[in-house]
Every structure is written in C-alpha cells, then in structure tokens.
Amino acid sequence: MGDSQYSFSLTTFSPSGKLVQIEHALTAVGSGQTSLGIKAANGVVIATEKKLPSILVDEASVQKIQLLTPNIGVVYSGMGPDFRVLVRKSRKQAEQYHRLYKEPIPVTQLVREVAAVMQEFTQSGWVLGHLECPCLLLGFDDNGTTTISE
Numbered sequence: 677m678g679d680s681q682y683s684f685s686l687t688t689f690s691p692s693g694k695l696v697q698i699e700h701a702l703t704a705v706g707s708g709q710t711s712l713g714i715k716a717a718n719g720v721v722i723a724t725e726k727k728l729p730s731i732l733v734d735e736a737s738v739q740k741i742q743l744l745t746p747n748i749g750v751v752y753s754g755m756g757p758d759f760r761v762l763v764r765k766s767r768k769q770a771e772q773y774h775r776l777y778k779e780p781i782p783v784t785q786l787v788r789e790v791a792a793v794m795q796e797f798t799q800s801g802w803v804l805g806h807l808e809c810p811c812l813l814l815g816f817d818d819n820g821t822t823t824i825s826e
Contacts, residue, residue: 708754708810709724709725709726709740710724710725710753711725711752711753711811712724712751712812713751713812713814715822715823715824716822719822720749720814720815720816720822720823722741722749722751722814724740724741724752724753726738726740740753740756742759742763744763744766744813744815745770745780745781745786745815746780747780747783747815747816748781748783748813748814749814749815750812750813750814751811751812751814752810752811752812753809753810754810754811755809756809758809759809762793762794765790765793766786766790769781769786769789769790773785773786779818782817783813783814783815783816783817783823783825784823784825786813787813787823787825790811790813810826811826812824812825812826813825
C-alpha cells in the first residue's frame with residue numbers, strides 16, 4: 677500500500693509516518709529559484725534569482741524581495757501568492773507590536789510570528805492549506821545585531 681492514499685489531508689500521516697502533502701509541497705518548493713542572505717559587519721545583503729515564467733510577464737511586477745519594516749527584509753523561493761499573504765500578515769504583526777510597545781519589533785520576535793503564521797496555515801488543513809514559500813528574514817536590531825533566519 678503506497679503513501680499516495682494518505683495525501684488527501686495536510687495533517688494525515690501515512691503508515692510510514694510521513695505527512696505526504698507536506699513532502700509534495702517541499703518538492704514543489706525545491707524547484708523554485710535560489711535566494712540567499714549574507715550577514716555583514718554593518719548589515720545584511722539579500723539576493724535572489726528572478727526567472728520569469730513567460731516573456732509576457734513584466735519583470736517589475738515580480739517582487740521576490742520585500743521590506744517588512746525599515747530594518748527587516750524578506751526574500752522567498754516558491755509560490756508568489758503565498759509570499760504575498762505572508763508579507764501582509766508579517767507587516768500587520770510588526771505594526772501591532774510597534775503600536776503596543778512604541779518601538780520596532782525585534783527581528784527574532786518577527787521570525788517567531790512568521791513561523792507561527794506558517795504553522796497555523798499548515799495545521800488548519802483544507803481550510804487554509806500550507807504556504808509554499810520558504811523564505812529568509814534578514815534584519816538588524818537597534819543594538820546593531822544582524823540576524824538571518826530561515
């Protein structure tokens with residue numbers, strides 16, 4: 677009996693102990709473009725490969741790098757629509773933090789918030805589905821500490 681019988685749900689384990697839908701998502705994501713982050717003494721650098729799916733697509737309309745806050749950026753490899761959902765939710769979390777504490781959200785805190793959003797999508801199963809956009813969050817805090825998180 678193959679694992680394909682158990683690929684109908686994000687949260688259903690196959691007899692071999694695998695989450696088949698998650699493995700399919702990781703395979704799809706693996707075919708995405710390369711993205712990387714470099715930590716420097718005075719900041720971070722983000723780079724990504726941008727391959728257009730067709731010559732009919734305007735290059736300016738594909739944005740794989742976004743600023744979440746003035747000191748935190750994100751780059752992705754994977755599904756663009758999923759990335760846009762993640763960016764919108766991340767910016768909202770950063771804004772709520774700033775409104776509550778009157779200071780910018782620390783990079784590590786935003787990383788935890790992004791991870792929680794991705795986990796929520798994965799666990800909600802068929803309602804939301806999983807986000808197929810692995811990303812790197814890069815930034816620096818007020819004390820000069822630079823952070824790169826996957």
